[in-house]
Amino acid sequence: MSTLNNSTNIFWQECPVGKVERQKLLNQKGCVVWITGLSGSGKSTLACSLSRELHSKGKLSYILDGDNLRHGLNKDLGFKAEDRAENIRRVGEVAKLFSDAGLICIASLISPYRKDRDACRAMLPDASFIEVFMNMPLELCESRDAKGLYKLARAGKIKGFTGIDDPYERPLNCEIEIEQKDGVCPKPAALAGQVVSYLEEKGFLQVE
Ligand SMILES: Nc1ncnc2c1ncn2[C@@H]1O[C@H](COP(=O)(O)OS(=O)(=O)O)[C@@H](OP(=O)(O)O)[C@H]1O
Numbered sequence: 240m241s242t243l244n245n246s247t248n249i250f251w252q253e254c255p256v257g258k259v260e261r262q263k264l265l266n267q268k269g270c271v272v273w274i275t276g277l278s279g280s281g282k283s284t285l286a287c288s289l290s291r292e293l294h295s296k297g298k299l300s301y302i303l304d305g306d307n308l309r310h311g312l313n314k315d316l317g318f319k320a321e322d323r324a325e326n327i328r329r330v331g332e333v334a335k336l337f338s339d340a341g342l343i344c345i346a347s348l349i350s351p352y353r354k355d356r357d358a359c360r361a362m363l364p365d366a367s368f369i370e371v372f373m374n375m376p377l378e379l380c381e382s383r384d385a386k387g388l389y390k391l392a393r394a395g396k397i398k399g400f401t402g403i404d405d406p407y408e409r410p411l412n413c414e415i416e417i418e419q420k421d422g423v424c425p426k427p428a429a430l431a432g433q434v435v436s437y438l439e440e441k442g443f444l445q446v447e
């Protein structure tokens with residue numbers, strides 16, 4: 240059997256400048272804020288608001304948005320379970336690189352399967368994978384229907400749409416859970432503030 244396409248006979252190349260030095264330069268600690276939830280739950284909105292808030296505090300972040308990455312890196316992938324798994328695996332690997340670079344990497348993907356999210360968590364150093372669950376009811380997401388995709392899914396024009404005829408597995412042990420309060424979704428800036436407070440509390444926004 241040919242091994243032409245396998246990565247064999249490879250060696251790890253050490254680099255002269257390490258993560259600790261990069262973190263010192265940036266005065267922050269690399270981590271991954273992984274935002275998961277249904278389409279329309281507000282993942283991208285939170286990612287943007289968080290990135291803006293961090294920027295205003297002089298902290299370097301970068302957003303990996305599922306929809307955007309599917310225009311390039313992941314354009315060969317669809318929405319069947321194996322494709323979603325590969326999508327999450329690749330984004331997990333890229334997020335790990337950004338985190339190693341010292342950035343606060345904000346990944347915003349439906350990432351519907353628990354084992355795929357957990358595999359990404361396992362790639363990262365302890366406690367530097369912060370899972371944020373957008374726990375918004377399907378009815379709210381569907382009523383927003385910003386892209387008209389729920390309507391198409393209900394009409395059977397999109398098959399395997401998450402929450403309609405494809406599963407979403409809720410996190411069991413996420414670091415942050417975003418919920419409605421008194422039936423109202425808090426403003427994006429307030430949600431971003433909640434995540435920033437967590438990052439501050441855990442020491443990600445400074446280097447001792
Ligand atoms: N079948 C199906 N199911 C769910 N979503 C669909 C589907 N087809 C297209 N879309 C659009 O793709 C966006 C989700 O991409 P992701 O890479 O985040 O998905 S996944 O994590 O691999 O499940 C998702 O973006 P968001 O609405 O921002 O979540 C949709 O715009």
Ligand SMILES: Nc1ncnc2c1ncn2[C@@H]1O[C@H](COP(=O)(O)OP(=O)(O)O)[C@@H](O)[C@H]1O
Nearest residue numbers: 278279280281282283284383385424425426427
């Ligand atoms: N916190 C919020 N409060 C009110 N509306 C929101 C909030 N977050 C997102 N939205 C709205 O919901 C819709 C879907 O948000 P989006 O961030 O695109 O979700 P997702 O990335 O999960 O698909 C958009 O029209 C957005 O303006």
